[in-house]
Amino acid sequence: MDKQNISVGLDIGTTKIVAMIGRKNEYDKVEILGLGKAKSMGVHRGVVNNITQTIQSIQQAVQEAEAAASEKINEVTVGIAGQHIRSLQHSDYITRPNSDIVIDEDDIDRLINQVHKLVMLPGEEIIHVLPQEFKIDGQAEITEPIGMYGGRLEANFHVVVGQVSSIRNIGRCIKSSGLELEGITLEPLASANAVLSREEKEAGVALIDIGGGTTDLAVFKDGIIRHTAVIPFGGNVITEDIKEGCSIIEKQAELLKVKFGSAWPGENKDNEIVSIPGLRGREPKEITLKNLSKIIHARVVEIVEQVFVEIKNYGHEEQKKKLIGGIVLTGGGSQLKHLKQLVEYITGMDTRIGYPNEHLAGDSDEDIASPLYATAVGLVMDGLKRQERKKAEHIEEDFVIENEAEQIEEPEEEVKAEEPKKERRSFLDKLTERVKEFLDNAE
Numbered sequence: 347m348d349k350q351n352i353s354v355g356l357d358i359g360t361t362k363i364v365a366m367i368g369r370k371n372e373y374d375k376v377e378i379l380g381l382g383k384a385k386s387m388g389v390h391r392g393v394v395n396n397i398t399q400t401i402q403s404i405q406q407a408v409q410e411a412e413a414a415a416s417e418k419i420n421e422v423t424v425g426i427a428g429q430h431i432r433s434l435q436h437s438d439y440i441t442r443p444n445s446d447i448v449i450d451e452d453d454i455d456r457l458i459n460q461v462h463k464l465v466m467l468p469g470e471e472i473i474h475v476l477p478q479e480f481k482i483d484g485q486a487e488i489t490e491p492i493g494m495y496g497g498r499l500e501a502n503f504h505v506v507v508g509q510v511s512s513i514r515n516i517g518r519c520i521k522s523s524g525l526e527l528e529g530i531t532l533e534p535l536a537s538a539n540a541v542l543s544r545e546e547k548e549a550g551v552a553l554i555d556i557g558g559g560t561t562d563l564a565v566f567k568d569g570i571i572r573h574t575a576v577i578p579f580g581g582n583v584i585t586e587d588i589k590e591g592c593s594i595i596e597k598q599a600e601l602l603k604v605k606f607g608s609a610w611p612g613e614n615k616d617n618e619i620v621s622i623p624g625l626r627g628r629e630p631k632e633i634t635l636k637n638l639s640k641i642i643h644a645r646v647v648e649i650v651e652q653v654f655v656e657i658k659n660y661g662h663e664e665q666k667k668k669l670i671g672g673i674v675l676t677g678g679g680s681q682l683k684h685l686k687q688l689v690e691y692i693t694g695m696d697t698r699i700g701y702p703n704e705h706l707a708g709d710s711d712e713d714i715a716s717p718l719y720a721t722a723v724g725l726v727m728d729g730l731k732r733q734e735r736k737k738a739e740h741i742e743e744d745f746v747i748e749n750e751a752e753q754i755e756e757p758e759e760e761v762k763a764e765e766p767k768k769e770r771r772s773f774l775d776k777l778t779e780r781v782k783e784f785l786d787n788a789e
Contacts, residue, residue: 355725356422360559365411368726375707380415382407391559392428394515404523421526423729427533429578430509445497474506517781534562536724541700551671556679573660581679591641610684611639672696676720
């Protein structure tokens with residue numbers, strides 16, 4: 347099997363760590379070859395807080411995936427989330443020395459690098475700089491400025507910021523697990539790639555990924571990412587509330603939530619009761635399903651309202667920014683009964699559950715197409731895309747070298763100007779490089 351076409355996504359979550367091996371089939375769909383899952387022990391709200399335990403969980407998930415796919419894993423694309431992630435809008439401009447030459451990628455790189463120089467809070471680092479719209483000499487709403495003439499190039503940027511230490515800790519866990527870091531991706535972006543269609547991104551849509559420790563939000567409009575946020579609550583706080591409210595152990599609370607939980611309290615009759623065995627021979631406990639769903643309802647409403655505040659921050663109320671595609675729910679927490687109805691009731695927006703089957707091969711296992719694995723599928727897709735980009739760069743490099751051989755008489759400067767173009771890397775690739783360098787130096 348061609349090693350080149352295989353990509354591995356590693357989703358380091360608060361409740362589970364998933365390793366997923368995939369490749370592109372001849373129909374350009376993603377075929378999942380192997381899946382490994384381990385209970386996540388050393389992660390709290392999306393942030394690593396115990397390196398040793400996280401390494402053990404990663405190794406367990408990777409071994410399981412390797413066994414399922416009969417493949418050895420070397421490189422992984424890892425997702426990053428957690429409560430330290432925040433995003434901001436920023437506009438910047440550059441003045442071009444010669445407006446008679448058309449705008450090229452170097453100009454855009456120069457503008458993006460300028461944004462990277464933004465002064466952040468101590469310990470923070472820019473993870474993504476995503477250009478939204480460009481302005482050339484005051485002419486607005488340009489999505490692709492390359493090839494146009496102009497002296498002043500302006501752009502609005504969506505800047506995603508995270509804590510350096512958290513990013514490095516993840517890098518450390520991966521290196522200590524005997525793996526190489528192929529790339530880093532923001533988890534809400536990975537989930538969005540897996541479950542949203544192009545039409546939805548154009549029309550305007552909010553993706554809500556409810557995980558164990560955090561709830562991630564990504565808002566798209568006109569095909570461009572407009573807003574991202576990570577809310578530090580997820581399915582675990584619901585379990586915690588059930589545990590406290592019903593005085594039972596966590597394992598039982600989780601089982602209750604998954605099996606009998608509902609986000610809508612009017613659903614259950616008063617006489618529906620679940621009996622839970624007592625600890626070590628104590629009397630069993632009886633819990634009414636009505637009470638259970640009241641506890642769940644209260645916490646889910648709180649999470650959804652916080653997310654809705656973030657959506658309104660983007661300006662969903664204004665006609666120009668209306669999200670016609672509504673809301674798409676994904677992640678393990680989206681499987682809670684009647685959640686879709688509750689979200690529609692609170693936000694007044696159309697809602698659907700997002701399954702990552704949009705880009706999966708037709709004969710994929712039903713389990714893999716569960717919202718639970720949306721992020722992992724997105725990370726595999728991201729890894730494949732990164733490999734394609736590298737391939738294209740190599741082809742371009744060979745082409746440039748051939749051309750240089752043919753045109754030896756050309757002046758030296760011109761060849762030099764070609765150089766940066768080959769190296770068209772995304773910011774995440776650059777961030778990955780920085781994390782790798784840091785790890786190598788630390789050793």
